[in-house]
Amino acid sequence: MSDNNIIQSWHRNASPWISAVREQQIESRKAVTDAAIIEAVTELAPASVLDVGCGEGWLARALAMRGMQVTGIDVVPELIAAAQQAGDGEFQVMAYDALMLHPFEQRFDAMVCNFSLIGEQSTAALIQAAPRLLRSGGKLIVQTLHPVTACGDEAYQDGWRQGSWQGFSGDLADQFTDPAPWYFRTLESWQALFADAGLTLIGIKEPSANKEPSANKEPSASKEPSASKEPRRSADSQPASVIFIATV
Ligand SMILES: C[S@@+](CC[C@H](N)C(=O)[O-])C[C@H]1O[C@@H](n2cnc3c(N)ncnc32)[C@H](O)[C@@H]1O
DSSP states (O other), X not given: OOHHHHHHHHHHHHHHHHHHXXXXXXXXXXXXXXXXXXXHHHTTOOSEEEEETOXXXXXXXXXXXXXXXXXXXXXOHHHHHHHHHHOSSEEEEOOHHHHTTOOOSSXXXXXXXXXXXXXSHHHHHHHXXXXXXXXXXXXXXXXXXXXXXXXXXXXXXXXXXXXXXXXXXXXXXXHOOSOOOEEEOOHHHHHHHHHHTTOEXXXXXXXXXXXXXGGGGSOOOOOOOOOTTSOSSOOTTSOSOEEEEEEO
């Protein structure tokens, strides 16, 4: 299992993914995590945002609706084409490795990664690159599977895990193939990634269905998205995800 397998999988599954996101097929996103990430970014009030691994662009659109200037990057051309077609942002085909070359003229007030840091080396590269992509005081916001609830029966230690498209049903389920593996990290390991890059962790949020973010109460902003290993439904008492907020 490797970062390349992840990219190959997203190339193969772009089309059903766009449908899944736009048809709101992922329960945990609809119930909890979409509103949670919108709220986490919005409360920092950034003027400019880099949406890293933006997929078909739902989050970029939601943030643009709230007045932010958003740039989205993703390695899959089909996803970027769908994002460009839907509008409300600048979208470019780009792999995380390329961000280490600092390809933008501007520095961003915030970078957001919504269930898009799935790999081992590519995640480390992205977090290392963040301080030079952000302005001084800029924020990196990462929503990912909560290590404690995502660990399952396996040992609580870093390592590659098999992906799965489990949870999709009907015609859509038949269209997904070759699920992306993902690299499990413990909470301690996530914290070390930020520290090694010179970032300071200033907040951790644990969204769950019984902690409804206020963004849920705002007028609808988006069509929503999701990921192969995201929880389809989380028990109300369990965190659906974790959101890390780090600053330069
Ligand atoms: C689960 S999807 C999340 C998409 C989007 N953030 C959302 O909330 O719907 C993960 C995304 O990360 C992108 N991705 C994964 N590894 C990448 C890499 N190394 N470089 C660029 N994009 C990558 C995939 O193409 C995919 O669009």
